[in-house]
Amino acid sequence: CSTRADVLDLWFEDGEQCYRWQAVVKPRSAHRLKSVAADHGRRERNREGGPPAGSLLERILPLLDHGGRIAAQAEQTNGGSRWVNVPEREDRGDERKTGGDAFRCLSRSVAIIPFEIDGRNEGVLRFDSTEPGFFSRKLVESYENLAQSLGAAMANRRAQAALNERIKELTCMYRIAQIASESNLSLGDTLSEIVEFLPPAWQHPEIASARIILDEQTFRSRGFEEGPYRLGADIVIHGIRRGRVDVFYTDRDSDSGKTLLLEENPFLEEERHLIQGVARELSSIIEHKHAEEEKARLLEQVRHADRLATIGQLAAGVAHELNEPLGNILGFAQLANKSPGLTGSLRSDIEKIISASLYAREIIRKMMFFSRQTPSRKMEVNLNKLVEDGLLFLESRCTKAGITVERRLERDLPVVLGDPAQLQQVLVNLVVNSIQAMPDGGKLTVGTTTRDGAVILFIEDTGVGIAPENLKSVFMPFFTTKDVGRGTGLGLSVVHGIVNSHGGSIKINSAVGEGTCFEIHLPSMAETSGEGGRDGEQG
Ligand SMILES: Nc1ncnc2c1ncn2[C@@H]1O[C@H](COP(=O)(O)OP(=O)(O)OP(=O)(O)O)[C@@H](O)[C@H]1O
Ligand SMILES: [Mg+2]
Incomplete structure (x- = not known):
């Protein structure tokens, strides 16, 4: 005017x-x-x-x-x-x-x-x-x-305006770095927090939404809306694309519901750099958290192995101390049973003493296995043959229980150095557990394979699975979820003892209601250097 x-x-x-x-x-x-x-x-x-x-x-x-x-x-x-x-x-x-x-x-x-x-x-x-x-x-x-x-x-x-944008970007990166330094947060919580910082850093926060995808997990900002305008960057960890981070602009005004007319490409050049920076920062946070989790897992494994070793020493002592008096009880009971002129009830009592002693001796034998007190005779063992021999008498038990058995044996499997009788015991204990885990029938897969220089024996079932809180305890002697008389809780302890004395390790993969897979990793002959145990993974 x-x-x-x-x-x-x-x-x-x-x-x-x-x-x-x-x-x-x-x-x-x-x-x-x-x-x-x-x-x-x-x-x-x-x-x-x-x-x-x-x-x-x-x-x-x-x-x-x-x-x-x-x-x-x-x-x-x-x-x-x-x-x-x-x-x-x-x-x-x-x-x-x-x-x-x-x-x-x-x-x-x-x-x-x-x-x-x-x-x-x-x-x-x-x-x-x-x-x-x-x-x-x-x-x-x-x-x-x-x-x-x-x-x-x-x-x-x-x-x-450019300065304001820059301040927003720096604030965003600063807050991400701050959250990343909070070591008590899990990776999921960290990403949930970070995704909320992204929309305010963009030029039009009122129509912006953000999303972070990592492997199968997705994290979305509050009120997320996948609008037609998207600016994103890949999250790459160790050269592998693991996910992406995206910021969207919606074209709907949330108050009036009207369609907004944005430019064809409404994002600023600075915002392109920012999203790349955020993706890089996320990659390093994820890498760091993974490393931390791995460290915690290894520490827990060492602690677990320590606990088992202590229990093993105790078990060895107890077994050794009990073995002799038990031998006496059994020997004298058997002698008494041969005495002439025993009344019927006396004979029946003596037989009860004998069978109870035999049961106790069996437990002591298992405890000695667990604590690696059993001498072993090691030789070249072909695990494929071991599986075939073992399944000969286990298969009929499976059939009776309505369980189909599949063999998945790798051809030309390298031999391992081991005690065939003990390794047979490992197979039997694992298969018996699987049968017991499938009371209504199912499928049992027994197989062999090789990975990273180890020969692997795996036993997989479609049974009830192991609850996550029990996974840590299954190798403890006397840990059982079975009714009294059905399980002593020593089967896996024995497996653990034998595998450890062969320098191997055990891995468990289990999902409740779906099934369980036990993997026994043994060093192949080429890798074996002399005897002796090596503490490995216990799942
Ligand atoms: N294949 C499996 N599926 C589901 N749970 C299993 C499986 N194998 C082991 N478990 C769980 O681990 C526990 C310990 O197994 P372990 O073989 O040591 O003892 P047990 O089978 O209970 O008794 P025992 O083997 O001495 O007769 C079992 O009670 C069960 O809860
Ligand atoms: Mg068992």
């Missing part, structure tokens, strides 16, 4: 985009402003991808030049502004005929003022007036001052 012109038209560049604002004071005698993305002024990159040729004014002059009069007859200031006036004798534009569209008025005075915004971008102002002889050099020069201030204000505003 203060310029006294009827129409003001402002064009300006922002990177490769060009925008246009228009204020029409007359003929509506109302102040009207609108913003449009102006395609005509858009900077086209030249063929070599270099900066566009020509100034903004050169590119849009044909549009602004009212009837070509500016190019032909304009006066010009030193600053490059031009103007033409409607001569007194020419007819005034008829506003009624043109329906109020200022640009279709036939005769008008026009001034065009180019200005700089920040050295990189430019702007152009066009003033229109229907008044004849409206513009003077003095007036146009005063517009030039106005345009310069406008350019400076716009540059300032842009720098401020």
